[in-house]
Amino acid sequence: MGETVAGIVANPASGRDIRRLVAQASVFPTSEKANMVQRVLAAFAVTGLDRALLSTDLGGISATVLRALGRGGTWPKVDFCEDDPLTGTAADTTNAVRRMVEAGAGVIVVLGGDGTARVAAAACDDVPLLALSTGTNNAFPQVREATVAGLAAGLIATGQIDPDLVTHRVSVLEVVTKARREIALVDVCVSLSRHIGARALWDPSSLTELYCTFAEPDGIGLSSVPGQLCPSPRSSPDGVALQLGPVGETPYVVQAPIAPGLVRPVGVRGWGLLRPGVRVELAAAGGVIALDGERELELKTGESAFVELKPDGPWVVDVRAAMAEAARKGLLRIETELGKERRR
Amino acid sequence: MTDALRGAYRVMRTIRVFEERLRQEFTTGEFTTGELPASGHRYAGEEALATGVCLHLDARDAIAGTHRRHDHRIAKGADVKAVLAEIHGRQIGSRHPPGLANGALGGVPMLICGTALAAKQQDTGGVGVAFLGDDAANPGTTLEALHLASAWHLPVIFVAEDIGYADRVVGFGVPGVIVDGADFFAVHEVAGEAIDRARGGGGPTLLEVGFTRHRGPVGGDHDCLQRFRARVTGSGELAEQVLDDIDAEVAKLIEESVAEAKTAPKSAWYDSAADVYVSY
Numbered sequence: 001m002g003e004t005v006a007g008i009v010a011n012p013a014s015g016r017d018i019r020r021l022v023a024q025a026s027v028f029p030t031s032e033k034a035n036m037v038q039r040v041l042a043a044f045a046v047t048g049l050d051r052a053l054l055s056t057d058l059g060g061i062s063a064t065v066l067r068a069l070g071r072g073g074t075w076p077k078v079d080f081c082e083d084d085p086l087t088g089t090a091a092d093t094t095n096a097v098r099r100m101v102e103a104g105a106g107v108i109v110v111l112g113g114d115g116t117a118r119v120a121a122a123a124c125d126d127v128p129l130l131a132l133s134t135g136t137n138n139a140f141p142q143v144r145e146a147t148v149a150g151l152a153a154g155l156i157a158t159g160q161i162d163p164d165l166v167t168h169r170v171s172v173l174e175v176v177t178k179a180r181r182e183i184a185l186v187d188v189c190v191s192l193s194r195h196i197g198a199r200a201l202w203d204p205s206s207l208t209e210l211y212c213t214f215a216e217p218d219g220i221g222l223s224s225v226p227g228q229l230c231p232s233p234r235s236s237p238d239g240v241a242l243q244l245g246p247v248g249e250t251p252y253v254v255q256a257p258i259a260p261g262l263v264r265p266v267g268v269r270g271w272g273l274l275r276p277g278v279r280v281e282l283a284a285a286g287g288v289i290a291l292d293g294e295r296e297l298e299l300k301t302g303e304s305a306f307v308e309l310k311p312d313g314p315w316v317v318d319v320r321a322a323m324a325e326a327a328r329k330g331l332l333r334i335e336t337e338l339g340k341e342r343r344r
Numbered sequence: 345m346t347d348a349l350r351g352a353y354r355v356m357r358t359i360r361v362f363e364e365r366l367r368q369e370f371t372t373g374e375f376t377t378g379e380l381p382a383s384g385h386r387y388a389g390e391e392a393l394a395t396g397v398c399l400h401l402d403a404r405d406a407i408a409g410t411h412r413r414h415d416h417r418i419a420k421g422a423d424v425k426a427v428l429a430e431i432h433g434r435q436i437g438s439r440h441p442p443g444l445a446n447g448a449l450g451g452v453p454m455l456i457c458g459t460a461l462a463a464k465q466q467d468t469g470g471v472g473v474a475f476l477g478d479d480a481a482n483p484g485t486t487l488e489a490l491h492l493a494s495a496w497h498l499p500v501i502f503v504a505e506d507i508g509y510a511d512r513v514v515g516f517g518v519p520g521v522i523v524d525g526a527d528f529f530a531v532h533e534v535a536g537e538a539i540d541r542a543r544g545g546g547g548p549t550l551l552e553v554g555f556t557r558h559r560g561p562v563g564g565d566h567d568c569l570q571r572f573r574a575r576v577t578g579s580g581e582l583a584e585q586v587l588d589d590i591d592a593e594v595a596k597l598i599e600e601s602v603a604e605a606k607t608a609p610k611s612a613w614y615d616s617a618a619d620v621y622v623s624y
Contacts, residue, residue, distance in 0.1 A: 016510050016522040021537040021549060027520060030511045060508055194579050197533040198523060286579060301580040 003050045006157035007100030007127075008037055009093055009120055011112035012059025014135040018198040024261030028134045033111055034064035036132065036146040040109055041065075041075045043150025046332075047158050051077045053103050055096035058086055090119045097123040106157030107317060109149060114140050114221065114292040118185050121172065121314040128156065128167040130317040136200065136260060139186045139221045140292070144319055151332070152322035160331050163315070166322040171213045171239065171276065172313035175289060177297060177305045184291040185314075187212045187222045188307050190284040196295040202259055204266045209282060210242040211274055211307050221293050225256045225266050239274035239309045259293070279308045349576055352399060352528060353587060356391040356569055357594045358424060359415045365598050366414075366431070390505075392568035393553055394419035396531025397473060397503060400539045404470030406459035408452045416475055425601040434608040452476060453489030453502060460498040460542075470499070471542040477505035490516045490550070499542035501535070502550040510552035518548050525553030526568040529575070 015028035037054065044052055052075070056062040062080055069078055084095035093112075097120050100108050107128050110120045113135010120129060130153050131141035142149075155161045173184040189201065190209040201207075201222070214234040215226035226232065226240040229252065247253050250267035257263050274280070282289065282305045289297040289305060299305055326332055335343075398407065398419035409416040414427055429436040456472035463470030476486065486502075493500045494516040502518075504510075510520030523534045531553070538549035576582040 013522050016520065016552070018521055018523075018534050018537060020519040020521050021534070021541055027511070027514045029514050030508070058508075059511070194581065195529040195575060196527075197529040198537075199530065298575060298579065300578045 003104070004048075004158045005051045005053060005100075005103050005105045006044060006049055006153055007053045007055075007097070007103070007105040007108040008040055009055040009096050009100070009108060009110045009112070009116070010034075010037055010057065010061045011093060011110075011116040011134070012057040012061055013088075014112040014116050017136060017200040019136050019200050019202055019259050019262070022202045022262070023259050025136045025259060030060045031064065033134050034061045034068075036111055036134065037061065037065050038068055039146040040150035040153070041078065042073070043147050044076050044154040044157075045074045047151060047154030047160065049076045049154045049158055051079060053100050053105060054078060054080050055092065056080045056082055056086060057092065058088060090115070093119045094123045101125050101127050106159070106163070107153040109153050110141070111146075112141065113138055114186060115294050117141050118183065118292045121185055122183050124314050126315060128163055128315040128317050130319065139216075139219050139223055142319065148323065149319055151326070152317060152319045155326055155331055156317060156322060161322055161325050161329070166318050166325055167315045168318060169311065169315050170234070170313045171237065171309055171311050173211055173213055173239070173291075174308050174310050175282075175291065175297065175305060176308075177289075177299065178303055180297060182291055182296060183310075183313070185213065186292050187290075188282075189222055189290040189293075190282050191288045191290055191295065193288050193295070194286070194298070196288060196298055199294045199296070200259070201290045201293050201295055202262060204244075204256075204258055204264050205246065207244045207266070208287075209284075210244055211239060211280070211309070212242075213239045213309065213313075215240050220257050220260065222256075222258055222290075224258065225254050225268065226271060228254050228256065229268060230271050237276055237311060239276075240271060241274040241280065242271040243269040245269045274309050276309045276311050279306050281306055346581055348399075349582055350586065350590065352395055352532070353569075353572060353576075353582075354590050354594065355395045355399070355419055356528065356572065357590055358597070359391040359394060359418050360569060361594050361598045362418060362424060362428070363415065365602060366428075369602070390525060390568075391415065391419075392528040392572070393503065393525040393531055394475075396528050397501070397535040397539075397551075399532065400536050401471070401473065404463065404468045405473065406456065406463075406470065407473045407475065408456040408459070409475040424597060425604055428598075428601045429605040429608050432605045432608070434605055434610055436604055436608050451485060453486045453500075454492075456500055456502075457489050457492050457496075457498055460493070460500045461496065463499060464496075469543050471501060471539055472499065473501045473503060473539075475503045475505075490518060490548070493548040494518050497545070497547040499545075500548040501538045501542060502548065504550060504552050508552075509550060513550045518550055520550045520552060522552045526571065528568055528572050 010033050019025035081096045081099040086092055105127055110117055110131045111134045117131040117140045130149055132149055133141040133143045156163050173188045175182050188211045189207055192206040212223040212226055215223050215232045217227045217231050219227040230240055232240050245267045247265045247267040250269050252268040253265045255263055256266050284299045284305045285303055286301045288295045394416045407416050407420055425436045453474045456474035460472035510522050513520045524530045577584055
């Protein structure tokens with residue numbers, strides 16, 4: 001095996017949207033994001049990873065890591081993705097992930113919320129993602145200690161653990177309009193509102209259709225609506241489709257935690273399975289399509305849009321399985337002379 | 345809704361043309377008076393911010409800006425002719441309050457806390473909005489103001505054009521929200537929530553907006569006016585012709601304002617000591 005590489009993308013803007021005003025969503029400080037990157041790097045070093053490739057940002061995360069790098073430490077070689085100009089938009093995440101794929105990264109660790117993971121997933125090809133939660137709605141990224149995640153990622157990137165054993169491919173929802181093709185990792189929703197506005201979706205009253213790759217009863221975000229009506233595990237190849245409507249006009253109303261601090265009644269007209277490979281036309285003309293809880297696509301009057309559940313989404317790391325495999329193979333275990341003596 | 349969209353576009357367009365005309369005056373020395381008592385710092389490209397915030401404000405509210413203040417005043421509804429005349433050191437109509445501005449950038453947040461405290465004590469429901477740019481967020485007075493606003497639960501909205509401030513206010517218990525300052529709809533929605541929250545006793549908010557300041561013509565995706573145009577025509581809410589008509593109206597207004605400003609009587613009140621001292 002040649003040089004072993006892993007990437008770390010940290011979104012400086014995650015956890016900063018309007019939900020800090022309309023709900024009690026918490027702010028995830030930049031300093032903690034920088035700390036998490038450093039904890040991942042420290043774990044990488046233990047796994048023997050040769051090189052870590054980091055995203056850059058204007059929010060202070062990469063600057064903090066760079067300062068820490070100057071102080072010395074037991075880290076792998078650290079390089080920054082500096083070739084693309086920073087835009088302060090999602091394009092920065094896309095560019096960084098592409099650079100990491102080109103550099104031969106074995107795993108990419110993503111620090112952000114559902115929105116960041118979605119952007120990374122669209123650019124990572126077959127490189128496994130390990131998404132850690134630093135955002136607002138976190139249906140997709142895992143709430144995990146970065147040190148353990150760094151160990152799992154490092155062991156996979158260095159080839160000590162077979163990725164086939166500890167990663168799996170997730171389904172995505174692909175949305176196609178005349179001009180754009182986008183994916184969502186968790187949910188696609190149609191809203192009657194005319195403009196993207198502040199992006200984050202926090203008012204359910206204007207929603208008409210909802211499609212989810214999975215629906216867990218203890219989920220947060222829009223997928224919590226089917227999570228309470230028609231749960232569908234992440235392991236299922238099928239998704240769910242719901243028709244929504246104003247509360248008072250629908251046979252079902254779900255009190256759903258659509259965002260941190262926001263439990264709202266959502267009217268449901270009906271639901272059904274969403275089979276992979278079936279193309280559904282969205283009645284979204286003149287409205288907005290939200291992807292993973294963020295209003296993303298404005299549709300012109302008369303413009304059509306389609307959604308399809310596709311089984312060939314990104315590969316994602318199962319941290320628990322990876323660490324269990326590490327234990328089985330004894331990768332983090334050393335038998336000392338004292339141990340050998342006792343065994344004799 | 346279309347009336348509101350037309351109104352928002354008219355305000356943004358007025359700020360843009362006002363700026364461009366003023367720049368022309370500065371660069372060509374077209375002023376017949378040979379005098380320019382007030383300065384006109386550039387604001388082009390940031391019209392969506394001033395408009396998206398100020399459309400939520402009314403007579404109860406106060407704004408304070410940096411030296412780029414003329415545009416915030418137009419957005420809040422000041423008479424364009426009076427503002428232009430004031431820049432010329434002349435007067436049209438009754439005296440217009442010059443608004444709060446502070447060349448020492450760190451002064452703005454403290455001034456706006458004063459207005460917000462007054463609104464709170466008098467129970468007017470008014471809010472204060474401080475526009476902070478050009479590193480105004482870095483002086484210690486800004487931190488004092490944030491602390492004060494948080495401790496006294498003042499109805500203040502700090503609008504910081506400096507990157508990274510949404511993070512720094514965490515320690516003060518003030519929510520920090522990042523918004524694309526060149527997107528009218530994003531600014532309008534976030535500012536509306538922040539201002540409603542302040543009016544309802546919810547305390548201060550900090551909005552962090554990022555910009556590239558334009559020195560030449562503004563264009564491309566960063567141009568908030570072009571973005572607004574594309575979106576409202578794309579959605580079918582407003583026709584191109586309606587927006588073109590507004591452009592023509594605004595161009596006429598600015599040309600008339602310049603002509604009137606040049607011939608208006610010198611301001612009796614233009615005095616560097618005005619609004620600085622009061623008698624007790």
